[in-house]
Structure formats: C-alpha cells, structure tokens
Amino acid sequence: MEMNSIQVPLTKAEIKERKRSESQKKRSELRKNIAKNKMIYLMIAPGLLYLFIYKYIPMFGMIIAFQDYKPYLGIAGSEWVGLEHFKRLFTSSDFWMILKNTLVLFALQILIYFPIPIILSLMLNELRKEYYKKTIQTMIYLPHFMSWVVVVSISYVLLTLDGGIINGLLKNFGLKEINFLLDSSWFRPMYILQIIWREAGWGTIIFLAAIASVDPQLYEAAKMDGANRFRQMWHITLPAIKSVIIILLILKIGDVLELGFEHVYLLLNSTNRHVAEIFDTYVYVAGLRQGQFSYATAVGLFKGVVGLILVVFANWLAKKNGEEGIY
Amino acid sequence: MIVDKSLSSRIFNLINTTLLTLIALITVLPFIHVIGSSFATGAEIAEKSFLIFPTKFTLSAYKYIFSTGTVMKAIFVSIFVTVVGTLWSMFLSTLTAYGLSRKDLVGRRYIMFFIIFTMLFNGGIIPTFVVVQKTGLLDSLAALIIPVSINVFNMIILKTFFQNLPAGLEESAKIDGAGDFGILFRIVIPCSLPAIATISLFYGVTYWNTYMHAILYLSDAAKWPVQVLLRQIVVLATGIAYDSAEYSDVPPPSQSVKMAVIVVATIPILLVYPFLQKHFAKGALLGSIKE
Numbered sequence: 001m002e003m004n005s006i007q008v009p010l011t012k013a014e015i016k017e018r019k020r021s022e023s024q025k026k027r028s029e030l031r032k033n034i035a036k037n038k039m040i041y042l043m044i045a046p047g048l049l050y051l052f053i054y055k056y057i058p059m060f061g062m063i064i065a066f067q068d069y070k071p072y073l074g075i076a077g078s079e080w081v082g083l084e085h086f087k088r089l090f091t092s093s094d095f096w097m098i099l100k101n102t103l104v105l106f107a108l109q110i111l112i113y114f115p116i117p118i119i120l121s122l123m124l125n126e127l128r129k130e131y132y133k134k135t136i137q138t139m140i141y142l143p144h145f146m147s148w149v150v151v152v153s154i155s156y157v158l159l160t161l162d163g164g165i166i167n168g169l170l171k172n173f174g175l176k177e178i179n180f181l182l183d184s185s186w187f188r189p190m191y192i193l194q195i196i197w198r199e200a201g202w203g204t205i206i207f208l209a210a211i212a213s214v215d216p217q218l219y220e221a222a223k224m225d226g227a228n229r230f231r232q233m234w235h236i237t238l239p240a241i242k243s244v245i246i247i248l249l250i251l252k253i254g255d256v257l258e259l260g261f262e263h264v265y266l267l268l269n270s271t272n273r274h275v276a277e278i279f280d281t282y283v284y285v286a287g288l289r290q291g292q293f294s295y296a297t298a299v300g301l302f303k304g305v306v307g308l309i310l311v312v313f314a315n316w317l318a319k320k321n322g323e324e325g326i327y
Numbered sequence: 328m329i330v331d332k333s334l335s336s337r338i339f340n341l342i343n344t345t346l347l348t349l350i351a352l353i354t355v356l357p358f359i360h361v362i363g364s365s366f367a368t369g370a371e372i373a374e375k376s377f378l379i380f381p382t383k384f385t386l387s388a389y390k391y392i393f394s395t396g397t398v399m400k401a402i403f404v405s406i407f408v409t410v411v412g413t414l415w416s417m418f419l420s421t422l423t424a425y426g427l428s429r430k431d432l433v434g435r436r437y438i439m440f441f442i443i444f445t446m447l448f449n450g451g452i453i454p455t456f457v458v459v460q461k462t463g464l465l466d467s468l469a470a471l472i473i474p475v476s477i478n479v480f481n482m483i484i485l486k487t488f489f490q491n492l493p494a495g496l497e498e499s500a501k502i503d504g505a506g507d508f509g510i511l512f513r514i515v516i517p518c519s520l521p522a523i524a525t526i527s528l529f530y531g532v533t534y535w536n537t538y539m540h541a542i543l544y545l546s547d548a549a550k551w552p553v554q555v556l557l558r559q560i561v562v563l564a565t566g567i568a569y570d571s572a573e574y575s576d577v578p579p580p581s582q583s584v585k586m587a588v589i590v591v592a593t594i595p596i597l598l599v600y601p602f603l604q605k606h607f608a609k610g611a612l613l614g615s616i617k618e
Contacts, residue, residue: 030433033431033433034433036431037429037431037432037433037507039506039507039508040426040429040432040507041426041432043422043423043425043426043507043508043511044422044423044426044427044438046419046422046423047419047420047422047423047426047476047477047482048423048438048441048442050419050473050476050477051441051442051445051477051479053458053462054455054458054459054473054474054475054476055445055449055450056445056450057450057454057458058449058450058451058454058455058457058458059448059449059450059454060450061450061454061455061457061458062450062451062454064453064454064457071457071460120350123343123346123347124347126339126340126343127343127344127347128340132344135351136347136348136350136351138604139351139352139354139355140350140351140354141604142354142355142358142600143354143358145532145536145596145600145603146358146536146593146596147535147536147538147554147592148536148538149536149538149554149555149557149558149562149592150536150554150557150589150592150593152558152562153557153558153561153562153585153588153589153592154357154358154361154589156561156562156585157361157364157561157582157585157586157589158357158360162582163372163373163582165360197354197357201354228335228336228339229335229336229339230339254447261452261539262538262539265539265542266558266562280452283451283452283453284452284543287452287453287456288452288453288456288543293453293457296452296453297451297453297454300450300451300452300453300454301451303451304448304449304450304451307448308447308448311447
C-alpha cells in the first residue's frame with residue numbers, strides 16, 4: 001500500500017536487490033529452523049537415506065533399459081542402444097501372452113475378488129451378537145498372516161493326486177480325480193480362490209470401519225418407513241460406504257500390473273506358463289536367470305510406467321466424479 | 328439399534344449366521360487339517376480323507392524334519408532375520424516417523440511426497456537387484472533386511488499415532504529441558520507401546536514370511552529361510568518344477584512330513600496371532616487416515 005503511494009518506479013537493480021533480500025530472509029529463516037530442528041533432521045536422515053539408496057537409485061537405474069548393460073562395465077561404460085529392447089518386447093509373441101494373462105488375472109481380481117470383502121462386511125455387520133462377530137473375524141483374518149508359500153503349499157497338499165483330500169473326496173463320491181496342479185485350466189481358478197481365501201477376511205476391516213460410522217438414526221428412520229433388512233443395506237449401508245469402495249477400487253486399478261510376483265511364481269510351471277506368466281515373473285526369468293539385464297529392465301519399466309499412468313488416471317476419474325481420490 | 332423381532336428378520340439372521348459360520352469354517356479347516364495330519368501316521372492319512380484329530384498320535388514327521396540339518400538351519404536363519412530385521416526396521420521407522428510427526432519441520436510436505444512416491448513407482452526387480460549387488464549384500468542375510476528397512480505404510484501408521492499424542496506431553500518435557508531424542512525415547516515411545524507392538528508384529532510377520540528376496544538375492548542354499556525350503560519340500564516335490572536345477576536329490580517327502588513343514592513355517596504366526604489380533608484392526612485403520 002505504501003509503495004503505491006510513493007509512485008516511484010523501481011529500477012531493475014532495486015527489484016533485484018529487493019528479491020535478493022527477500023530470498024535471503026527466507027534462507028536465513030530456513031537456516032534458523034534447520035538449526036532449531038537439527039536433531040529432527042538427524043532423526044529422519046537414516047530413513048531418507050535408505051529410501052534414496054534402495055528406492056530412488058533403482059528408479060534412476062532404469063536407464064539401463066536403454067543400454068546394452070554389462071555388469072562389469074557398469075552404467076557409465078555400457079553401450080547405448082536406444083529403444084531396441086522395447087522394440088524387441090513389443091514384437092515378441094511373449095509380450096501378447098503376458099499382457100493377456102495380466103489382464104485376465106486383473107479382471108478376475110476386480111470382478112470376482114473385489115466385491116467379496118464388501119459382501120462379507122455387510123453380512124458381518126448384520127450379526128447381532130458381538131462375541132460371535134469377533135470369533136468369526138478372528139477366524140477369517142488369520143490366513144492374511146500366512147506367507148504365499150504357506151498358502152500355495154496348503155493348496156498343494158489338499159489338491160495333490162497323491163493322497164490329497166479333495167481328490168479323496170471326489171473318489172468317495174464316485175467322481176473322476178482331477179490333476180489340479182498340472183492341468184493349466186485350473187491355474188486361474190486356483191489363483192483367484194487362493195486370493196479370496198487369504199485376503200477376503202482381512203479386506204473387511206476397512207469396510208466395517210466405514211459402516212461403523214453410519215448414523216444409527218438413519219436405520220431407525222428407514223425401519224419406520226417399513227424398510228426390511230435388505231432395503232436398509234441397499235439404501236443406507238451401501239451408499240454410506242460408497243466413497244471407501246471407490247477409493248479401494250482406484251487403488252486396485254492402480255495395482256493392475258501388481259498381481260503378486262510371489263504368488264504367481266509359486267504356481268508357475270512349464271505346463272501352465274501360457275496362462276500364468278506375468279510381467280514380474282517374466283522379468284525375473286529373463287533378467288536374473290538368463291542374464292538379460294537391460295531387456296528385463298525395459299519390460300519392468302514398461303510395466304511401472306503403465307501402472308503409474310493408471311493410478312493417476314483412476315485418481316483423476318474419481319476426483320472428477322466428486323470423490324476424494326487418494327492424493 | 329432396536330432389535331427387530333419380525334419373522335423375516337429372524338430368518339435373515341438365521342441364514343446370515345449360518346453362512347458366515349460356514350465361511351469361517353472353510354477358512355480355518357484346511358489349516359486345521361494340515362496341523363492334524365502332521366501328527367498322523369502315513370497310513371491314517373492315506374486311509375481317511377479328512378483329519379482333525381489323528382487316532383494314532385505320532386511325532387515321527389517332526390522328529391524326521393528336526394533330525395535333518397537343512398530344516399534346523401533354515402529355522403535359525405528365519406529366526407535371525409525376523410529378530411534382527413524387526414529391531415532394525417523398528418529403529419529406523421520410529422526415528423523417521425517421529426521426525427515427520429513434528430509439525431514445525433520445514434519442508435515436511437516435500438519430504439512426505441518423496442516418501443509416498445515410492446509407493447506409486449519403483450525401479451523394478453532388475454535395477455533394485457543391481458543396487459543390492461553394488462552395495463555388497465548379495466548372498467548375505469543382510470540382503471533380506473537392509474533393502475526393505477522401512478515399510479512406508481507401517482511408518483505412516485506410526486507417524487499418525489505419534490501425531491495424535493497430546494501436544495502438551497512434548498511441551499512439558501521441553502520445558503523440563505529434554506532434547507528431541509530425550510522426548511522420543513523417554514516420553515513418546517513409552518506412551519505409544521500399543522502402536523509400537525502392533526507395527527513390530529507386522530514387521531515380524533513380514534520378515535518371517537520373507538521369500539521373494541531370498542530367491543532373488545541368495546544363491547547359497549545354506550542361507551535359505553524356512554519359506555524357501557518349504558517350497559522345495561512341498562511345491563517342487565509334487566513333481567512339477569519350473570526350473571529343474573532346483574530339484575533336490577532327496578526322495579519326495581511323505582504327506583505328513585510336508586504337513587509338518589507347513590506347520591513349522593507358520594508356528595510363530597500362530598503364536599503371535601492372539602496378541603496381534605487385539606491391536607491390528609486399530610493399527611490398520613490408523614494407517615488409512617489421511618494426513
């Protein structure tokens with residue numbers, strides 16, 4: 001305000017001078033704050049250093065996708081080859097197989113797995129006896145803490161032809177035994193059932209929390225209007241948890257390409273490869289088993305970038321539709 | 328909520344309760360069957376299709392696996408990685424989480440973005456492998472710990488917890504002349520024991536379940552943790568192998584031995600689960616609260 005009343009145009013030197021003093025002031029404030037919080041910066045330094053070395057350096061390390069990387073030459077010494085590895089990837093028949101497998105497994109997760117925790121939470125919410133609810137929750141949360149190796153191993157001992165109980169039961173009922181483990185048409189059902197078994201119970205936690213925050217008066221009002229239990233669920237509970245459902249769906253879409261390396265790798269074998277191979281297992285085999293570091297990194301980079309674009313897109317879509325989004 | 332006593336409501340309750348009971352049983356029965364069979368004789372497993380309590384209780388499967396050096400070695404590796412890894416991760420995560428919970432920190436938003444971005448994008452398997460190799464961790468147990476020092480999600484749960492502690496707590500400590508480290512170790516940590524316990528258990532379970540990093544970074548079979556051995560014994564011995572080089576020379580183990588190895592690979596989780604269970608729902612929810 002004062003400046004306007006003076007009406008003297010500032011010379012360039014003066015503007016510069018003012019800017020300099022301003023930034024100087026800012027910098028000295030920053031310095032003061034850093035000095036004051038020296039110990040705090042010291043505390044977070046090791047954590048940030050870890051993230052820098054093991055998370056950010058690998059991100060920069062992805063430039064070897066554009067090189068013919070030789071471990072003994074390092075990044076500085078290896079030859080640049082441009083997009084050659086990407087060309088090779090997109091023209092290989094493996095690429096279409098992997099892409100198709102990835103999309104199919106993703107679709108199974110969204111269409112079959114995703115709704116299950118929501119339905120389970122609605123059902124759990126309708127249980128009137130608290131101790132009974134707790135008991136069931138304790139039972140269905142448990143598998144989440146088992147490793148994929150344990151989950152796959154349990155399926156193997158149950159499903160094997162060599163004394164597994166499932167084939168035992170089939171035989172008892174006079175049905176034909178099924179070689180679940182070698183028959184590639186059983187790969188997808190096994191994959192999704194194992195995910196449901198391990199994660200569906202755990203997945204209810206967040207929905208149950210959302211349901212718990214619904215105003216009980218809404219149910220009273222609905223009851224007065226003659227709504228039965230299903231209608232209450234449909235018109236009150238579900239809309240109340242809609243935004244949580246959308247956020248989790250976004251997260252899931254962002255995870256399209258994260259189908260679980262461990263899980264798939266454990267189920268993968270030479271007989272089901274044509275339906276089971278996904279980007280991560282392909283990267284592992286091409287890169288570490290066959291030593292094609294650059295090519296495998298190119299595959300990984302493709303996957304990472306597509307994944308990132310999907311998260312950003314899904315988030316944008318949610319925000320556009322008036323939901324909160326994840327960032 | 329007023330209890331609805333209409334007939335339709337009762338039928339609804341009955342069906343709902345029955346269904347949920349069935350689901351819960353389906354969830355735990357496979358594992359109970361595995362535990363039961365691990366104590367049964369081979370003959371009984373072959374004879375009965377489903378087992379919960381074996382009629383002839385035997386420890387022979389366990390005796391067998393504990394008599395082999397490989398299993399014992401793997402158990403020690405897993406215990407070592409779990410204990411040391413959990414302590415290390417908790418040390419780093421607590422320091423970072425507390426630092427970031429302080430609102431007077433300049434640049435906190437940028438630092439949080441730096442951290443959260445690692446959840447959205449990563450360098451992938453190969454570049455990470457190269458860094459692990461260049462930092463000299465290949466074929467050492469440190470490779471199972473150092474590259475996963477902090478789980479960002481766990482760290483944010485801790486940070487949220489610290490942020491929600493009453494501000495007066497720190498201020499009064501400051502007036503009494505405590506430094507930042509003093510406040511953290513003498514005030515904040517003792518006041519946050521439930522959160523610390525929960526996150527420790529989360530880390531502990533992850534380290535005990537570690538598998539992928541072992542197959543990526545350890546080629547020396549003597550350093551394999553239990554989970555890798557479990558795959559060798561159960562998955563590969565069923566007659567399918569992705570890579571024939573991973574076959575072992577020993578004859579395929581019997582069903583009861585496989586069951587016993589599964590139980591051994593899960594025991595610590597069964598032991599901590601009752602303690603874990605008290606806290607985890609709360610912990611998992613805290614983590615989902617946005618800043």
